[in-house]
Amino acid sequence: MSDEAPVDGPAVKIDGLSKRFGSTMAVDNVDLEVPKGSIFGLIGPNGAGKTTTLSILATLVRPSDGEVNVLGHSPVREPRAVRRRLGYMPDQLGVYDDMSVDEYLGFFAAAHDISRKERPALVEALLELVDLSVKTHAPVQSLSRGMKQRLSLARVLVHDPELLILDEPASGLDPRARVELRDLVARLQGMGKTIIISSHILAELEQVCTDVAIMEAGRLLAAGAPSEILERLGGGRVMQVRFADGSEEQFTVVDEAEQEALLRRLVNAENRPVVEFVRTGGGLEDLFLSLTEGVVQ
Amino acid sequence: MSLAANPVLARELRVRVRSWRAVAALLVYLSLVAMVAWVAYESQRSNTVNRFDGGTITATETAGIGQSVFEWTILLVLLLVHFSVPGVVSGAIAGERERQTLVPLQVTLLRPISIVLGKISAAVAFILLLIVATMPILAIGYLIGGVSKGDVVRSLAGVIGTTLVLACVSAWCSAVTKRVQVATVLAYGAMILMTLGSFALYGAAAVLDERDNRFDRTDPPAALLYAAPVVAVADLIADDDDGNINSPFEGLAATSERDGNVRDVGIPYWLESSLVLAGISGLAVWRASRLVTTPAETER
Numbered sequence: 001m002s003d004e005a006p007v008d009g010p011a012v013k014i015d016g017l018s019k020r021f022g023s024t025m026a027v028d029n030v031d032l033e034v035p036k037g038s039i040f041g042l043i044g045p046n047g048a049g050k051t052t053t054l055s056i057l058a059t060l061v062r063p064s065d066g067e068v069n070v071l072g073h074s075p076v077r078e079p080r081a082v083r084r085r086l087g088y089m090p091d092q093l094g095v096y097d098d099m100s101v102d103e104y105l106g107f108f109a110a111a112h113d114i115s116r117k118e119r120p121a122l123v124e125a126l127l128e129l130v131d132l133s134v135k136t137h138a139p140v141q142s143l144s145r146g147m148k149q150r151l152s153l154a155r156v157l158v159h160d161p162e163l164l165i166l167d168e169p170a171s172g173l174d175p176r177a178r179v180e181l182r183d184l185v186a187r188l189q190g191m192g193k194t195i196i197i198s199s200h201i202l203a204e205l206e207q208v209c210t211d212v213a214i215m216e217a218g219r220l221l222a223a224g225a226p227s228e229i230l231e232r233l234g235g236g237r238v239m240q241v242r243f244a245d246g247s248e249e250q251f252t253v254v255d256e257a258e259q260e261a262l263l264r265r266l267v268n269a270e271n272r273p274v275v276e277f278v279r280t281g282g283g284l285e286d287l288f289l290s291l292t293e294g295v296v297q
Numbered sequence: 298m299s300l301a302a303n304p305v306l307a308r309e310l311r312v313r314v315r316s317w318r319a320v321a322a323l324l325v326y327l328s329l330v331a332m333v334a335w336v337a338y339e340s341q342r343s344n345t346v347n348r349f350d351g352g353t354i355t356a357t358e359t360a361g362i363g364q365s366v367f368e369w370t371i372l373l374v375l376l377l378v379h380f381s382v383p384g385v386v387s388g389a390i391a392g393e394r395e396r397q398t399l400v401p402l403q404v405t406l407l408r409p410i411s412i413v414l415g416k417i418s419a420a421v422a423f424i425l426l427l428i429v430a431t432m433p434i435l436a437i438g439y440l441i442g443g444v445s446k447g448d449v450v451r452s453l454a455g456v457i458g459t460t461l462v463l464a465c466v467s468a469w470c471s472a473v474t475k476r477v478q479v480a481t482v483l484a485y486g487a488m489i490l491m492t493l494g495s496f497a498l499y500g501a502a503a504v505l506d507e508r509d510n511r512f513d514r515t516d517p518p519a520a521l522l523y524a525a526p527v528v529a530v531a532d533l534i535a536d537d538d539d540g541n542i543n544s545p546f547e548g549l550a551a552t553s554e555r556d557g558n559v560r561d562v563g564i565p566y567w568l569e570s571s572l573v574l575a576g577i578s579g580l581a582v583w584r585a586s587r588l589v590t591t592p593a594e595t596e597r
Contacts, residue, residue, distance in 0.1 A: 058404055059591055061596055083406055086404070094401060096312075096396070098316075099312065112405050112406050
């Protein structure tokens with residue numbers, strides 16, 4: 001199969017994936033599909049097997065059992081074909097502090113066989129995308145953590161990959177940097193990229209992810225669109241509503257559409273003036289807590 | 298991907314050359330080399346003048362001075378290569394791991410061998426810069442006389458070859474571990490094992506010869522010194538030395554000439570040793586590149 005062969009079906013398909021490190025089962029018989037064009041959140045406590053799973057997808061670690069298919073290629077048998085179409089940002093923020101921002105991106109562009117002629121325009125476009133144009137010639141060591149994170153994101157985009165794997169990208173970022181990162185991820189999805197993102201910050205994921213998978217102790221507990229999972233589990237978002245007359249009520253909805261419909265019904269159909277409409281629970285965080293037991297490998 | 302287009306090499310050279318450490322290293326290095334050249338010149342000159350006690354110094358004696366200055370300078374360069382290359386190269390891979398920059402490299406289209414060779418080439422290029430900077434000092438010996446173009450070429454080939462061997466072995470040490478400090482200790486350990494270890498083995502063989510009388514007691518096998526690049530360089534330089542007693546390489550080269558078996562087959566000692574060293578270097582580079590190859594059983 002050629003590297004550029006078009007692939008139908010999911011961006012990532014995992015069948016019976018397991019990974020053992022000695023006597024520890026880091027990933028235990030996981031089946032998963034990541035739809036093309038989705039922002040896929042991988043959720044789980046420390047030791048859940050998220051990073052190991054992502055490392056396998058990123059051609060870094062060999063699985064013990066199971067089949068993995070990334071954009072039509074096996075990360076084990078065809079790692080270079082996968083690397084051409086995948087951008088991987090590890091959870092540890094390693095950058096070359098002794099280079100300038102443009103040199104850094106130019107270096108990785110060269111490492112992806114991008115011609116010398118194309119590099120300056122590419123670097124300029126990437127820095128504009130991640131809003132670092134003003135830092136083009138600045139030393140990498142002078143950047144803040146949030147800026148370094150955006151630079152890393154620009155790095156994984158140098159070869160215009162179809163699939164991005166971002167392992168804990170929001171870790172250590174301040175609230176503003178998190179919002180900027182979230183917006184950037186949404187923009188990248190708008191450019192047609194499939195994004196797999198792992199994070200502990202569930203509120204961040206909930207706002208941006210179209211699909212999620214919840215892992216614990218190496219096992220996959222649930223996967224799919226958050227609203228689907230909530231519906232399947234009989235759960236939902238709990239909305240706390242305070243009316244103008246001072247009374248308060250709680251309603252359960254499954255997703256944002258239902259949330260909007262509830263508000264319309266209360267205000268328009270039932271003509272009850274609402275002064276406060278707040279979600280108090282039942283989101284991704286509650287779902288995560290209800291599914292996991294705090295088991296760590 | 299050709300070595301010239303290797304981004305790792307380009308990055309390393311760019312970063313290395315613009316650091317103040319490179320300038321400082323160059324200054325210290327040149328001061329040392331100039332000092333040794335001057336001491337060699339002065340001692341050789343005063344010896345010669347004293348011997349002739351005001352008489353005419355012959356062209357042969359002048360040539361001896363030039364040869365001495367040249368060879369002592371080369372010996373110092375060789376020693377500095379032994380002490381600097383492991384330090385320079387040991388951070389090559391381990392440093393990437395310590396900075397957490399190896400994984401981003403591993404998911405690019407760079408092949409593991411390109412990463413390793415890029416690192417080695419950068420170190421060798423830096424040492425070449427030092428050698429080029431030494432040329433004016435070496436030229437003093439050449440200008441005084443007694444040093445042929447062949448001597449210069451053989452000496453520089455020896456120094457560059459030694460640099461390559463030590464760089465390859467140090468790169469392997471760097472790939473074995475995740476900590477630069479450990480890699481540095483391993484690299485210096487490997488260098489000491491190859492040089493002093495070989496001499497210790499050679500010495501032990503000589504003692505055994507004498508005690509057990511199993512071999513001719515003056516002839517421990519020269520093959521025991523194959524892994525010591527300095528002996529091969531000494532043999533290469535002293536090959537055409539016509540027994541210059543002031544040459545610092547004469548004693549070393551003599552150890553390689555004691556084994557009759559080597560000379561019997563007509564292959565010079567330095568060539569045999571070079572083949573062994575090339576084998577060690579090739580093995581080291583292959584192992585280093587295997588150690589950064591992914592996918593692997595665990596993250597590298």
